[in-house]
Amino acid sequence: xxxxxxxSAALDFAPPEPVDMxxxxxxxxxxxxxxxxxxxxxxxxxxxxxxxxIDCKTHVGYLHRGFEKLMERRTFIQNFTVxxxxxxxxxxxxxxxxxxxxxxxxxxxxxxxxxxxxxxNLELMRLASFLMWIGGMSGAxxxxxxxxxxxxxxxxxxxLFEEMTGARIYHMYIVPGGVRAGLPDGFEKRARDIMDGAExxxxxxxxxMFNNTVFKARSKGLGIITPDMIDPYGIVGPNxxxxxxxxxxxxxxxxxxxxxxxxxxxxxxxxxAYERAYLRLQETxxxxxxxxxxxxxxxxxxxxxxxxxxxxxxKIPAGETYVKAECTRGEYGYYMVTDGSELVRxxxxxxxxxxxxxxxxxxxxxxxxxxDIAGLMVSLHNYPxxxxx
Amino acid sequence: MNLKDLLSPFFVWQRAFEKPYTTIRxxxxxxxxxxxxxFHINITETCVGCGSCHEICQNHAIDMVAVExxxxxxxxxxxxxxxxxxxxxWCGLCVDICTAxxxxxxxxxxxxxxxxxxxHFTAGVDxxxxxxxxxxxxxxxxxxxYPPKRIEMEMLPAAESVKSFDEVVKGYSAEQAxxxxxxxxxxxxxVATCPAHMDVPDYIHSIRDGDYEKGLQLMYRTNPFPATCxxxxxxxxxxxxxxxxLGEPVAIRWLKRFIVDQVDAKDYSRILNDQTGxxxxxxxxxxxxxxxxSAAYYLRKQGHAVTIFESQETAGGMLRYGVPSYRLxxxxxxxxxxxxxxxGVEVKYxxxxxxxxxxxxxxxxxxxxxxxxxxxxxxxxxIQGEEHPRVLSGLQVLADVASGRxxxxxxxxxxxxxxxxxxxxxxxxxxxxxxxTILYRRRITDMPxxxxxxxxxxxxxxxxxEQAIPVEILDIDNVDADNPKQVSIKxxxxxxxxxxxxxxxxxxxxxxxxxxxxxxxVISAIGQSSxxxxxxxxxxxxxxIEWGKFTPGEYQHTTMQxxxxxxxxxxxxxxxxxxIEDGHHAARGIxxxxxxxxxxxxxxxxxxx
Numbered sequence: 001x002x003x004x005x006x007x008s009a010a011l012d013f014a015p016p017e018p019v020d021m022x023x024x025x026x027x028x029x030x031x032x033x034x035x036x037x038x039x040x041x042x043x044x045x046x047x048x049x050x051x052x053x054i055d056c057k058t059h060v061g062y063l064h065r066g067f068e069k070l071m072e073r074r075t076f077i078q079n080f081t082v083x084x085x086x087x088x089x090x091x092x093x094x095x096x097x098x099x100x101x102x103x104x105x106x107x108x109x110x111x112x113x114x115x116x117x118x119x120x121n122l123e124l125m126r127l128a129s130f131l132m133w134i135g136g137m138s139g140a141x142x143x144x145x146x147x148x149x150x151x152x153x154x155x156x157x158x159x160l161f162e163e164m165t166g167a168r169i170y171h172m173y174i175v176p177g178g179v180r181a182g183l184p185d186g187f188e189k190r191a192r193d194i195m196d197g198a199e200x201x202x203x204x205x206x207x208x209m210f211n212n213t214v215f216k217a218r219s220k221g222l223g224i225i226t227p228d229m230i231d232p233y234g235i236v237g238p239n240x241x242x243x244x245x246x247x248x249x250x251x252x253x254x255x256x257x258x259x260x261x262x263x264x265x266x267x268x269x270x271x272x273a274y275e276r277a278y279l280r281l282q283e284t285x286x287x288x289x290x291x292x293x294x295x296x297x298x299x300x301x302x303x304x305x306x307x308x309x310x311x312x313x314x315k316i317p318a319g320e321t322y323v324k325a326e327c328t329r330g331e332y333g334y335y336m337v338t339d340g341s342e343l344v345r346x347x348x349x350x351x352x353x354x355x356x357x358x359x360x361x362x363x364x365x366x367x368x369x370x371x372d373i374a375g376l377m378v379s380l381h382n383y384p385x386x387x388x389x
Numbered sequence: 390m391n392l393k394d395l396l397s398p399f400f401v402w403q404r405a406f407e408k409p410y411t412t413i414r415x416x417x418x419x420x421x422x423x424x425x426x427x428f429h430i431n432i433t434e435t436c437v438g439c440g441s442c443h444e445i446c447q448n449h450a451i452d453m454v455a456v457e458x459x460x461x462x463x464x465x466x467x468x469x470x471x472x473x474x475x476x477x478x479w480c481g482l483c484v485d486i487c488t489a490x491x492x493x494x495x496x497x498x499x500x501x502x503x504x505x506x507x508x509h510f511t512a513g514v515d516x517x518x519x520x521x522x523x524x525x526x527x528x529x530x531x532x533x534x535y536p537p538k539r540i541e542m543e544m545l546p547a548a549e550s551v552k553s554f555d556e557v558v559k560g561y562s563a564e565q566a567x568x569x570x571x572x573x574x575x576x577x578x579x580v581a582t583c584p585a586h587m588d589v590p591d592y593i594h595s596i597r598d599g600d601y602e603k604g605l606q607l608m609y610r611t612n613p614f615p616a617t618c619x620x621x622x623x624x625x626x627x628x629x630x631x632x633x634x635l636g637e638p639v640a641i642r643w644l645k646r647f648i649v650d651q652v653d654a655k656d657y658s659r660i661l662n663d664q665t666g667x668x669x670x671x672x673x674x675x676x677x678x679x680x681x682x683s684a685a686y687y688l689r690k691q692g693h694a695v696t697i698f699e700s701q702e703t704a705g706g707m708l709r710y711g712v713p714s715y716r717l718x719x720x721x722x723x724x725x726x727x728x729x730x731x732x733g734v735e736v737k738y739x740x741x742x743x744x745x746x747x748x749x750x751x752x753x754x755x756x757x758x759x760x761x762x763x764x765x766x767x768x769x770x771x772i773q774g775e776e777h778p779r780v781l782s783g784l785q786v787l788a789d790v791a792s793g794r795x796x797x798x799x800x801x802x803x804x805x806x807x808x809x810x811x812x813x814x815x816x817x818x819x820x821x822x823x824x825x826t827i828l829y830r831r832r833i834t835d836m837p838x839x840x841x842x843x844x845x846x847x848x849x850x851x852x853x854x855e856q857a858i859p860v861e862i863l864d865i866d867n868v869d870a871d872n873p874k875q876v877s878i879k880x881x882x883x884x885x886x887x888x889x890x891x892x893x894x895x896x897x898x899x900x901x902x903x904x905x906x907x908x909x910x911v912i913s914a915i916g917q918s919s920x921x922x923x924x925x926x927x928x929x930x931x932x933x934i935e936w937g938k939f940t941p942g943e944y945q946h947t948t949m950q951x952x953x954x955x956x957x958x959x960x961x962x963x964x965x966x967x968x969i970e971d972g973h974h975a976a977r978g979i980x981x982x983x984x985x986x987x988x989x990x991x992x993x994x995x996x997x998x
Contacts, residue, residue, distance in 0.1 A: 074447050075447075077445065077482065077534065078445070078447035078482070079447075081447055081478060081480035081482060082447065145401050145404075148410070149404070149410070152410035152411070153410075155410075159422075162421065162422040162425060163422045163423070163424070166422065166424045166425050166426040166481065166494075166526045167425070167426050167479070170478075170480075172480050172481070178532075180485070180529060180532055181424070181529035181532065182529065184422075184423065184424060204400065204403075204404070207397045207398075207400045208397065208398050208400055208401045209398075211393060211394050211397035211398070212394060212397060212398045213391075213394040213395050213398075214398075216394060303531055304529075304531065304532070305531065305532050305533070307536065308533060308534060308535070308536070309535075309536070309571050310534070310535035310536065310571045310572055310573070310574070311445070311486070311534045311535065312441065312444055312445060312486070312534075312535065312574055312575070313571065313575075313597065
């Protein structure tokens with residue numbers, strides 16, 4: 001098989017030798033399902049030899065809500081209130097991709113102002129998501145101070161969302177046709193203040209969490225993703241960028257206003273848990289920069305919604321499309337099929353956690369110390385809700 | 390390991406001296422953002438109960454429930470949204486779709502109650518602590534979930550339209566009609582308001598589906614004059630359409646017209662498939678106007694033999710002789726009438742009851758009689774000199790034009806009045822090349838004429854003089870005194886004086902501001918009354934006629950068992966659609982009268998088609 005990255009596909013996919021549990025040498029241990037959102041709502045079935053993991057099976061299904069099916073029974077406008085729930089910590093990407101798919105199939109052109117507001121909304125979401133992730137990462141390695149800082153700042157970002165969209169978590173702001181409102185008065189100043197504070201806080205995080213002997217000792221060399229794993233496993237986002245792949249949909253296939261924003265794709269060299277974490281820290285800073293650029297450039301007047309048909313009986317011509325965007329974890333995609341009726345025929349949501357948390361996790365866990373399994377899991381940045389949809 | 394990495398983490402202590410992120414106040418004290426999507430508020434006075442919130446709610450968290458206070462209001466379903474907070478997800482789509490902008494959300498988000506039923510409430514009716522909250526989510530300006538503006542109707546430009554009697558309104562294309570039909574929110578408030586209770590949302594739906602035959606069938610269930618009403622209906626439906634509260638109402642009339650225009654007259658009998666049996670009963674109808682023909686249609690469908698007595702040489706009544714063909718072309722009126730007549734309705738033209746056949750004879754020979762002779766006598770201005778030969782009646786001018794006769798109006802015309810007849814007479818005069826001045830005693834905003842007719846008459850060059858009260862018609866020296874060519878009118882300016890009892894402002898003549906102007910003719914169009922001479926005096930008393938008008942009973946019946954009435958002289962609105970409904974309703978009444986055994990207390994009107 002010729003791979004697009006040009007790297008070797010000489011990975012061993014053979015099933016592991018069966019473990020003789022009756023021998024009494026091994027212990028079977030379940031990690032999860034607990035703590036919702038980060039590593040929770042899925043579980044790992046681990047076989048231990050001493051404190052070393054020799055086999056790992058991922059189990060999902062604890063959070064299956066059947067969103068794709070629910071959407072087949074709701075009108076196009078009603079679905080927009082459902083999709084945000086697919087990935088709880090990052091609802092906005094679902095809102096954007098759902099809306100974008102609907103707009104693509106119905107031929108709606110979104111006005112300029114809405115494009116910028118959407119871009120800013122997505123970057124704020126990325127920031128909130130990364131801030132929560134930093135907390136999870138440091139917590140998984142036993143540091144309980146950093147999560148208090150970053151989650152507090154995440155809450156400040158949620159304050160911004162509350163102002164901008166009317167809600168903190170399920171914003172329901174990006175709606176087919178545009179967005180639901182412009183920015184409230186004084187938003188820009190408050191947003192800039194929070195960005196300044198967040199930037200300062202991230203410096204402190206770097207000093208406390210990353211320039212830290214313990215963290216380095218435990219995370220360096222943990223869960224290395226080698227370049228030859230990228231294509232066979234379909235690894236995307238920071239997990240792939242950390243081993244040198246400059247893959248970022250915002251640059252590769254620019255959408256929304258990304259072609260008008262000034263930024264470079266950040267890459268690393270050696271995708272272990274530390275490298276991935278450090279790359280995400282840098283991307284968090286980049287995110288702040290992008291939000292500032294959006295605040296500078298977003299038009300402050302003009303329409304923020306395209307001319308819409310009456311959504312109460314909105315029919316979309318038969319067609320299919322796949323739309324994608326770069327979320328914090330990599331390529332997030334919506335495949336949508338319409339049949340000309342008032343209901344969507346089929347939606348498939350492609351979240352990067354599916355590969356990262358199941359196949360990649362099973363491989364990386366082998367040989368890992370039981371104490372590091374939570375840290376390994378968080379270092380892949382998975383959101384179980386999007387695995388199960 | 391290096392020393393820096395060992396020491397750096399101790400930086401964490403620095404934060405111990407900084408201001409904490411957390412607040413010491415309880416979270417409940419923290420107000421939501423100004424546009425927070427919190428608990429619902431409904432301004433029930435503004436709400437019309439259209440139910441769009443209920444329709445869009447994906448959680449089925451909203452039920453529309455009857456609220457006593459709002460029952461029976463015009464343009465109001467009498468229902469109000471009831472929220473179930475066990476189901477709501479606070480998405481706010483209900484607020485976005487609200488046609489009246491009465492629904493919004495407060496920024497309050499915490500509510501604790503021991504009573505689970507209190508989480509199920511009718512906003513604005515059941516008192517809630519957040520009812521007076523001024524903040525919270527509301528739909529942003531410029532954000533719409535349905536198009537607020539209607540699809541513009543293409544019309545003949547005024548410069549063109551005054552040159553001929555060609556229809557001014559061009560009608561929608563299929564694409565335009567579909568787009569306009571898309572704007573309907575299917576609330577059905579129009580159905581309740583339409584005198585004939587036409588299935589408006591359903592026939593509009595048929596346009597969206599492209600199924601015009603179904604649309605035609607739906608229309609004929611309640612109205613056998615869709616081609617006519619699709620052009621000249623007074624469209625009370627559009628005045629209550631909730632889409633019109635914040636935008637422009639759905640163009641219901643033009644959509645009706647669109648459906649009819651798509652179906653060829655020769656396909657009517659196949660599509661409508663009306664069955665006409667033989668019940669053995671004979672009904673006489675006096676007057677082949679919309680009321681009489683509507684009654685004839687629904688009576689024929691019940692199998693009764695119907696004979697219409699019409700004094701004119703063609704059917705249509707005021708639709709033919711009172712509505713100019715640039716608004717209602719004869720071909721379209723005939724499309725409606727011909728289908729009704731094709732069901733076996735016998736029409737005796739040029740037959741005037743009271744002269745060619747006696748009313749008593751009809752009473753004896755027929756099982757029931759339906760009177761629908763309308764208002765055919767022009768009202769007098771009650772000013773001196775109005776019997777002058779150059780003072781014409783609006784109705785006569787319109788009838789002359791409709792019959793192809795020259796109305797003989799001259800080149801400079803004054804029209805007195807502010808109703809549709811006045812506008813029509815004025816616009817017809819423009820088409821005969823006259824300069825037209827309309828004198829109206831009140832303001833333009835007070836005119837009973839359709840707003841659109843007022844605008845179009847102005848566009849076509851008619852000059853409207855407001856607050857002008859005719860005082861006297863003056864004879865002037867005409868060359869031929871027996872056959873005068875001109876007439877003068879004296880009119881005075883009026884001041885609008887507020888009515889202390891709360892009625893509409895009254896025009897008061899200003900004696901010191903009088904004008905005299907000479908015209909080739911003065912057309913009086915200030916109203917009309919009925920001519921009931923064909924009913925013998927004794928019977929007139931028995932029928933309890935007051936001021937030439939009837940006050941019919943529940944099924945259009947009168948104080949005489951066999952006699953039913955409908956149309957302009959038997960209703961308040963005096964328009965075509967009300968006459969059509971009167972005819973339909975009288976048909977139900979006559980049917981009940983003829984078959985008393987077939988009806989029980991539980992029968993609904995819909996069963997008696």
